[in-house]
Amino acid sequence: MxxxxxxxxxxxxxxxxxxxxxxxxxxxxxxxxxxxxxxxxxxxxxxxxxxxxxxxxxxxxxxxxxxxxxxxxxxxxxxxxxxxxxxxxxxxxxxxxxxxxxxxxxxxxxxxxxxxxxxxxxxxxxxxxxxxxxxxxxxxxxxxxxxxxxxxxxxxPAVEGVYYNKQVFADNGITELPGDWDEFLADARDLKDAGVTPFFDFGGGTPWATQWWVQVQLADAAQDGLWDRVNANEETFTDPTIQGAIDEYQALIDEGLFNDNLKTATFEDQGPALLNGDAAMVIQVNSYFGLLQSLADTAELDEKIGFFPISPSGNVGTFIxxxxxxxxxxxxxxxxxxxxxxxxxxxxxxxxxxxxxxxxxxxxxxxxxPSSADVPQALLDVSASLGGSVGSMQALAVANPDLYLNLGDMIQGTKTPVEVAEATQAQFAELAKAIGTPGF
Known part of the structure; x- marks a missing residue:
């Protein structure tokens, strides 16, 4: 991935x-x-x-x-x-x-x-x-x-959702998991006020996980046919829905809800940060859990790491x-x-x-x-979320543009959110045209 x-x-x-x-x-x-x-x-x-x-x-x-x-x-x-x-x-x-x-x-x-x-x-x-x-x-x-x-x-299949440190949540009085995007951000702001880094992401190296922050915000729209409309060239990455999700990601960065080393951090940094409680939450996919499993055994992971799906209006996962x-x-x-x-x-x-x-x-x-007895509970929760999940851009769009690279440029300050959407739409249209998609 x-x-x-x-x-x-x-x-x-x-x-x-x-x-x-x-x-x-x-x-x-x-x-x-x-x-x-x-x-x-x-x-x-x-x-x-x-x-x-x-x-x-x-x-x-x-x-x-x-x-x-x-x-x-x-x-x-x-x-x-x-x-x-x-x-x-x-x-x-x-x-x-x-x-x-x-x-x-x-x-x-x-x-x-x-x-x-x-x-x-x-x-x-x-x-x-x-x-x-x-x-x-x-x-x-x-x-x-x-x-x-x-x-x-x-x-x-992998699911885009939130891995969280159970101990950090408990130590800061978070006893119920967020039920929608607003509650998710409210918890993040409370954690920041308490001196805890709410989110850990990475912009160094190949910042492939940046796109999950945009895509989980699109879950409701995806259920409503977003990618069908994008595939038909009836809606674009520069229209309000996708552009708004990109803008929101930048706004959360500007608000200081992410790790201070966001521009230079790598995927390998993301595992210890969550496991050690240096950050409270990570939006990631199943392959991230492989990194966690290389750092801790199943018992420790069950004790420390949980998972919940997130979407604007609820807890809808995005599968990829x-x-x-x-x-x-x-x-x-x-x-x-x-x-x-x-x-x-x-x-x-x-x-x-x-x-x-x-x-x-x-x-x-x-x-x-039966599933293997060695599967950590967080991965069982990921699997359980699939039944109510919706497809990602990769699953439902006719082409897969380099959204994550453009978002990486945004983190580094070389693209604005508007330029991210414009560049991604241009790539998508070119790819869609190359495979003969009607409307392009």
Whole structure:
């Protein structure tokens, strides 16, 4: 999630993928749905069949338990290949030249599935045998483009929300969690008056978390069709809704509600700051919790760290699946390998899933499989918020402009809030036009 494709690189890759999609002789027809008989039994013999999974540096160990179990069960050989960062850009470039794996980790959002030219390059996963095993709230939350399922979740999507230090809250008399944005800010101001830093964010390095501050403010509007209107060029980043959220972020910075070293702080600084109580709250996503887990065990995290979603009018979370949450299966032109790839997915979300959940110490996607006992309560609360959450810009917009970079410039004082919105809208329009979105 940290690595976002810069606009120029994304345009190049999208253009190349479009050309490749027109000329790839092994692509097959788009949007085909695998019939039930096309989903091999999980234990079908695959002796002599070799499969390749592409993974990022932060997801290349995720398949280990599944690969070991699948190879033993079927006789297949599965190789996990690490693709260097920037992961998404590297994969798009490879696929544009005809280089495809059998499976790959991929962000299951409309914009990222479009970037892969899904109807041409990816197998349809409609009718997959594991779909009914998903918890109802998660079954159709993402992975679908133009009515066809191209990606399947293997872990719960990330949620943008507030991680807080329980002890700091208790020491300052905050006994109830904020119920909406106004209460959230009221608590922050009380903390500031008490000499506590309310919020910790970072503007140094690659300030990818800055965008969460804008996006959680857009949750209500997203529920009301904001991103549909942006996708249709009926509303823009410079119109009052999104511009207002950017303005609010700048106003909170000007009010002194953030850490003094906001301009130079990094992601790595954000974990100790919250864990040690140097700041009371952080707006972040699930990957941030991985940083906390590297600093403390589950017992300490349960004691110190809590989570709640936030939105203008309530506690609506904003979900943002990343590449480590989902897999896609490619059309390679080799029918045996394509079927084997579907079989591996069936095993991953089938007989291999309980071991996978335990090996990853993760929250289960399936009601019939318990979450790992090693999952901290905060992550269980994140997962519980998904049912009432709404999609982020990345999940619902047709393109993913570099909002976070522009907000980073705002923190450094090189862009005004108005210039942030203008630059982001210009990038969005260019990307939307490049993929043929009507209205651009």
């Amino acid at each position: 940290k690595k976002r494709i810069l606009a120029a690189a994304a345009l190049t890759a999208i253009g190349a993928l479009t050309l490749a999609g027109c000329s790839d002789p092994g692509s097959g027809s788009g949007g085909e749905t695998a019939a039930p008989e096309d989903w091999p039994a999980q234990d079908t013999d695959l002796s002599g069949v070799s499969l390749t999974i592409w993974a990022a540096q932060n997801s290349n160990t995720v398949p280990e338990s599944v690969v070991a179990g699948f190879e033993e069960l079927t006789g297949a050989s599965v190789e996990v290949v690490t693709i260097p960062d920037p992961y998404e850009q590297s994969i798009q470039t490879k696929v544009a030249t005809g280089d495809k794996p059998d499976l790959a980790f991929w962000q299951p959002t409309a914009s990222q599935l479009t970037a892969l030219n899904a109807s041409t390059n990816l197998q349809s996963l409609d009718g997959a045998p594991w779909l009914d095993s998903y918890s109802p709230d998660l079954r159709d939350i993402t992975g679908i483009l133009d009515g066809t399922r191209y990606a399947t979740l293997i872990t719960t 699946p990343d590449q480590s949450n989902a897999l896609v299966a490619f059309k390679t032109g080799d029918a045996t390998r394509e079927a084997a790839a579907r079989q591996l997915l069936s095993y991953w979300l089938g007989d291999g899933y309980p071991d996978f959940v335990e090996a990853q110490s993760t929250v289960s996607l399936q009601d019939g499989v």
